[in-house]
Amino acid sequence: MTVLAAPCPQPYNGVNTYVMNGVEAAVSPLNDHQLEQIHEERKRQIKKAALKVFALHGIAGTKISSIAAAAGISQGLSYRYFSSKEELYTELVQDALDEAESAMGHIHELPGTPAEQIRAFTCLMLDPDNRLSFLLIRQVQISEEAPEAAKRLIEQHPPEKTIERLMPIFIKGQKEGEFYEGEPAQLLLCYFSVITGLMLQESPYVEDFWIRQADVLMRMIKKP
Amino acid sequence: MTVLAAPCPQPYNGVNTYVMNGVEAAVSPLNDHQLEQIHEERKRQIKKAALKVFALHGIAGTKISSIAAAAGISQGLSYRYFSSKEELYTELVQDALDEAESAMGHIHELPGTPAEQIRAFTCLMLDPDNRLSFLLIRQVQISEEAPEAAKRLIEQHPPEKTIERLMPIFIKGQKEGEFYEGEPAQLLLCYFSVITGLMLQESPYVEDFWIRQADVLMRMIKKP
DNA sequence: TTTCGATGAATGAACTGTTCATTCATTATT
C-alpha cells in the first residue's frame, strides 16, 4: 500500500514552474502569449460549466466532480486553474457582479417610459446570457452558505442597489398612471419573486420564448 | 463551554403538550388512550417543523439536527417517532399529497368564471397552510434527490394531473375572451414558474399579503 | 522524415478531514 512515496520532485509554486536545466530558460516551446491564451481559454471553459452548476444547485449542493463532468474534464484538473472550490465560486461571483453592473448601468440612460425601462430590465434578467449570473448573485444574497469572501464582494458592490434603482422607476410609473396602483414596495417584491421563479425555469428552445414571458410579466405591472 | 444548561424539559409547542400530573394521574400513570394522544401530538409537532425545513432546503440539504432545533427537541428524539430521515420525509410527502388532493378536489365544483377558478387555485397555493405542502410535492417532482418511496407515491397519486386539470380552464377562459390569447401551455408554464417563485418567498406578516399577490398575479392572465 | 527528449496538461485513484444519520447510556417525568 501505499503509504508513501516520496519524491515530490517539484513543489509547485504558483508563479513559475520548472527551471532546472542549464542556461536559464533558454528554451520555450510555445510562445508565452499562446500558452497564456490556451490557459485562459480553459479557465473560461471551467468557469462556464461551474456557473451553470453553482447557479442551479448552490455551492454546498455542488461537487467538484459535477463541475468536472459538466466541463468534460477530470476531477483534479480544476485545481490547476483554481486553488479551491471557494475561490472558483468567488471568482464567478465577481464576474457576475461585473456583468450585472455593466448590464444595469444602461437602464437609466434608456429613454422611454417607465414601462419600457422595466421591460428592458426584465429582458435583461431573463436573457440566457445573464440569467445564471443573476441567479448566482441572488444566491449569495439569500442563503447563508456562500463563502465570506463572496459576501464581502456583494456588500461592496452596488448589488442590492438594484431595488433602490428600480423603485423610482416604479413610482414614476405609478404617478404617470402607466402602472397599477398599490404599495410600490410590494409590487416590486412580487415582481422580484416572480422573476426569480422564471429564472429557475429551464427554457424550451423557442427563439423568442423569454421575450414573450417578459411581456406576460409586464401585464402584472402595466395597465393595458 | 457552553452555553446552555438546563435541559429545557418542556418543549413549548403552541398547543399544549403534557398534561402535567393531576390527581388521578398520580394514581394511575396514564391510560393508553391518553398516552397515544400525547404520542400523536408530538408526532405532529415534529412533522410540522420537519415540513418547514424540508420544503425549504430539500431532503439532502436538511439535517436531523435542524429539524430537532426547529421543533425544539433533542437530536435523538425523532427516532422514537420515525425510524429514519427518509421515512419521515416520505410520510410528509404522503400527507402533502392528501392535502393537495383534498384542496384541489373542489376547484372544479366551484361555480364561477375560469378567472374566478384560477384565482381560487392561486390563493390555495399561496395560502400559508398549504404552501409548504405544495413546495414539497414540487420538490419530489423536480429534483433527483427524493427517496424512491416518495417518488412512487407521487406517481400513483394524481399529482402532475394538476396541469391537466388546469389546462381546460385556461382554454375555456381564452375561448370566452376572459383571458389573454396565446399558447395556453405557455401561459400555464409561465404561471407555474411564477407561482413557485412566490411560494419560496417568505411573507411579511401582513394579513392579506397573499391575497393581494394573487390579484397581481391574475393580471398576467385575465384581461381587465 | 523519423526519433528523441523535454515540457506541462490531464487523469483519476488514493488520502483525509468533515459532516451527519443513527445509537445508546443516562436522566427526568409520571
Place this chain on the structure above:
DNA sequence: AATAATGAATGAACAGTTCATTCATCGAAA
C-alpha cells in the same frame, strides 16, 4: 416501574484536495 427525553458518542459515507503517473505536443537532432 415504565416511558419520554436528552445529547454525547459512533462510524460510515461523502467530497475537497493531492499527487504519481500518463499523454500529447513540440523543437531539435539525426
